[in-house]
Amino acid sequence: MKTKLSQLAPGESGIIKEFTDLEMSVKLMEMGCLPGEAIQVERIAPLGDPIAVNISGYQLSLRKKEASTIILQ
Amino acid sequence: MKANLKVALVGNPNTGKSTLFNSLTGLNQKIGNFPGVTVDKKTGQTKLNAAQEAMVIDLPGAYSLYPKSKDEGIVLDVLVDPNNPAHPDLVVFIADATNLKRNLLLYTQVADLKIPVIIALNMMDLAKRSGIQVKVDELAAKLGIRIVPISARSGAGIDDLKQAIADANAIPLQTDVLDVNELAPAGMVERVQAQFKLANPYTALQYLHHYQQLSFLEARQTESLAQEVQQSDFNSQQLQARETIARYQFINEVLFDTVSSPDNPIQESYSNRIDHVLTHKIWGFAIFMAVLFIIFQSIYAWSEYPMSLIESLFIWLVNAVHDYLPAGALTNLLADGILAGLSGVLVFIPQIAILFAFIAVLEDTGYMARVTFMMDRIMRKVGLNGKSVVPIIGGLACAVPSIMSARNIENWKDRIITIMVTPLVSCSARLPIYTLLIALVVPDERMFGLFNLQGLALMGMYLLSMLSAVLVAWVMKYLIKARERGYFIMELPVYRMPRWNNVALTVYEKVKAFVLEAGKVIIAISVILWVLASYGPPAKFKAIDQQFASPAYTAKYSAEQITQLKASAKLENSFAGILGKSIEPVIKPLGFDWKIGIALITSFAAREVFVGTMATLYSVEGDASRMDSVKEKMAEARNPETGELVFTLPVAFSLMIFYAYAMQCMSTLAVVYRETKSWKWPITQFVYMTAMAYLASLLVYQFLK
Numbered sequence A: 001m002k003t004k005l006s007q008l009a010p011g012e013s014g015i016i017k018e019f020t021d022l023e024m025s026v027k028l029m030e031m032g033c034l035p036g037e038a039i040q041v042e043r044i045a046p047l048g049d050p051i052a053v054n055i056s057g058y059q060l061s062l063r064k065k066e067a068s069t070i071i072l073q
Numbered sequence B: 001m002k003a004n005l006k007v008a009l010v011g012n013p014n015t016g017k018s019t020l021f022n023s024l025t026g027l028n029q030k031i032g033n034f035p036g037v038t039v040d041k042k043t044g045q046t047k048l049n050a051a052q053e054a055m056v057i058d059l060p061g062a063y064s065l066y067p068k069s070k071d072e073g074i075v076l077d078v079l080v081d082p083n084n085p086a087h088p089d090l091v092v093f094i095a096d097a098t099n100l101k102r103n104l105l106l107y108t109q110v111a112d113l114k115i116p117v118i119i120a121l122n123m124m125d126l127a128k129r130s131g132i133q134v135k136v137d138e139l140a141a142k143l144g145i146r147i148v149p150i151s152a153r154s155g156a157g158i159d160d161l162k163q164a165i166a167d168a169n170a171i172p173l174q175t176d177v178l179d180v181n182e183l184a185p186a187g188m189v190e191r192v193q194a195q196f197k198l199a200n201p202y203t204a205l206q207y208l209h210h211y212q213q214l215s216f217l218e219a220r221q222t223e224s225l226a227q228e229v230q231q232s233d234f235n236s237q238q239l240q241a242r243e244t245i246a247r248y249q250f251i252n253e254v255l256f257d258t259v260s261s262p263d264n265p266i267q268e269s270y271s272n273r274i275d276h277v278l279t280h281k282i283w284g285f286a287i288f289m290a291v292l293f294i295i296f297q298s299i300y301a302w303s304e305y306p307m308s309l310i311e312s313l314f315i316w317l318v319n320a321v322h323d324y325l326p327a328g329a330l331t332n333l334l335a336d337g338i339l340a341g342l343s344g345v346l347v348f349i350p351q352i353a354i355l356f357a358f359i360a361v362l363e364d365t366g367y368m369a370r371v372t373f374m375m376d377r378i379m380r381k382v383g384l385n386g387k388s389v390v391p392i393i394g395g396l397a398c399a400v401p402s403i404m405s406a407r408n409i410e411n412w413k414d415r416i417i418t419i420m421v422t423p424l425v426s427c428s429a430r431l432p433i434y435t436l437l438i439a440l441v442v443p444d445e446r447m448f449g450l451f452n453l454q455g456l457a458l459m460g461m462y463l464l465s466m467l468s469a470v471l472v473a474w475v476m477k478y479l480i481k482a483r484e485r486g487y488f489i490m491e492l493p494v495y496r497m498p499r500w501n502n503v504a505l506t507v508y509e510k511v512k513a514f515v516l517e518a519g520k521v522i523i524a525i526s527v528i529l530w531v532l533a534s535y536g537p538p539a540k541f542k543a544i545d546q547q548f549a550s551p552a553y554t555a556k557y558s559a560e561q562i563t564q565l566k567a568s569a570k571l572e573n574s575f576a577g578i579l580g581k582s583i584e585p586v587i588k589p590l591g592f593d594w595k596i597g598i599a600l601i602t603s604f605a606a607r608e609v610f611v612g613t614m615a616t617l618y619s620v621e622g623d624a625s626r627m628d629s630v631k632e633k634m635a636e637a638r639n640p641e642t643g644e645l646v647f648t649l650p651v652a653f654s655l656m657i658f659y660a661y662a663m664q665c666m667s668t669l670a671v672v673y674r675e676t677k678s679w680k681w682p683i684t685q686f687v688y689m690t691a692m693a694y695l696a697s698l699l700v701y702q703f704l705k
């Protein structure tokens, strides 16, 4: 089972369950990444990092390192 | 309401605040399709109706009242400090109708500060196109405020908004969102309210969260807040997380039956399709390189004709001045000093306009955000951040606003390094120097019948400057200590068509500013230089007069030759000549003579002065009956001792490299000081860049010689 956002391939999606890092979680939550929200990986930058995700109707980019703090259901 | 109502435009980044500001005030704030365009507050006046005016304040965008970067901090400062000159009587909250949920987070926070607020629901055109439906009246009723749907870009709804501002109540009517007392350990909020005489609990809570960065608090007050926070076990991050979750819960409830969006928005997929190509694994970078390549080829290809037009206009003008004004010192000053200096820069208007137009288009379409996205990996490796791309590409135009735009970078170390290397990127003031020198030594031919060689050389200079910026950043990464963790979380806006009239207006304004700014400096420096180059120690000048009047000369040379020789000798012994000669030993290893030395010195006021200085020096010396352009004069310049051409390939390249690296811009140093609040950084920058310029020029000249 895939659990972290950083492990998803483009096109795959999941539901956010929780965060592993408080500092990152406050920054991500204010951008709309909340527990219970659906999140989809849209693409990966040409060099493999960062990634672009779709969250509550808009596109957000974040590094894999930040994505790995997001645990999916 | 009040006579001169203060209205602040608050909202998330990239929601159209500045677009609305421009339409309200008639001013021309910079607009771009990426988050973080506006980084400082700006005020203007608007007429609401026949009787009422209002002061409008454009602010940087923010995602919440918990600032992550310097520009977001400005919003917090303005909203929670009642004594701030920009503290508003009314907040117009600009919400992006296509992204309401995230936008409303900041709204609920602002609403809880209990400043009167109305919502301008922007981008209605986009919302309609992608099938998003907002029940405006129901939403307004739930929030307890007025909501005015607008499209700032087309101007739809602006009159309604003005009316709503004029009608707005002086007291806040918005519904409460949260019980603030639950967001801090018991009693804390009340204590702070009492101590600071704050009527509103949420403002008090903001004091507790941000006491370290609120610039208006006195040291004593900060101290007591710090104590309060320590004693009561106040965990800022945990409480912020709790608050954010609670607010989104409220927002979800409010939006549940007021906003409906189709499952697959049309706009989204259209933007996505473009991204498939522009951020493609292989094509992504290839296209980015091609874009840069096209820019530099166009700078050459499209500017040829208008440039020669301006050039001939000035030659005609100088001739006219000589023909119609009585001969004498003042005429010479006007023709050889001021006009020659001005023509040296004005002739580059076409090239600068093309460069600015391309940058404006890149910023207006949303492509800049994609470059940020693609480059983050590389930038991080060298101690920068994807977001550093914006100042670095902006640096192609001018370092001063670009250094300010680095405020948007959250991480302190990333931001400082960005500020330190941005002036290395070749700005538009260097363009005239490169163009002139390249035209002197690089043949105007085509490679493979396609690429203009001069265009390639120019692109080479630009690439070199960007590579150097990256390299220096990489070195600094090891020298500067980090203060906090770096991260990269950024919104990617949808692509938009550039608004051509806005691009045209931006180019016009930028060129105007360039001409006025550069013009002022050039006229001042030309006058000073002309005086310094025309006069010298009287005893020396007398000796020269006597020398050339002696039979030894009059017998050997014609009268015309003597005038020429005398002019050269006088220039060499003028005050300017003495100055140039005194630094000649230092710059000789770089291939520069004393005349170039004078240009180097004057260029420390601003680089634009180089071409003018060359023009002035060669005009003072030159034969007044033959009016050539600066380029022609420089092409024919010869070393009087050896008789060799002055501007050879090694000299020209050495000089270009010197200008590429040397820190010769007072405005940049001033803005670096302002942005870092310490002399340490501008001084470091000045020293490292100038040292680098000297060493690199030395290498180039000695190697090519």
Ligand SMILES: Nc1nc2c(ncn2[C@@H]2O[C@H](COP(=O)(O)OP(=O)(O)OP(=O)(O)O)[C@@H](O)[C@H]2O)c(=O)[nH]1
Pocket: B011, B012, B013, B014, B015, B016, B017, B018, B019, B020, B030, B031, B032, B033, B034, B035, B036, B037, B038, B039, B059, B060, B061, B062, B122, B123, B124, B125, B126, B150, B151, B152, B153, B154, B364, B496
């Ligand atoms: N389609 C559409 N686009 C708009 C509208 N209003 C603004 N825009 C575009 O949105 C983008 C952002 O506009 P700005 O006015 O720079 O936004 P801002 O809120 O000032 O952004 P920051 O200064 O970065 O916080 C630009 O590309 C505008 O052309 C609108 O009503 N409809």
Ligand SMILES: [Mg+2]
Pocket: B017, B018, B019, B030, B031, B037, B038, B059, B060, B061
């Ligand atoms: Mg703006």
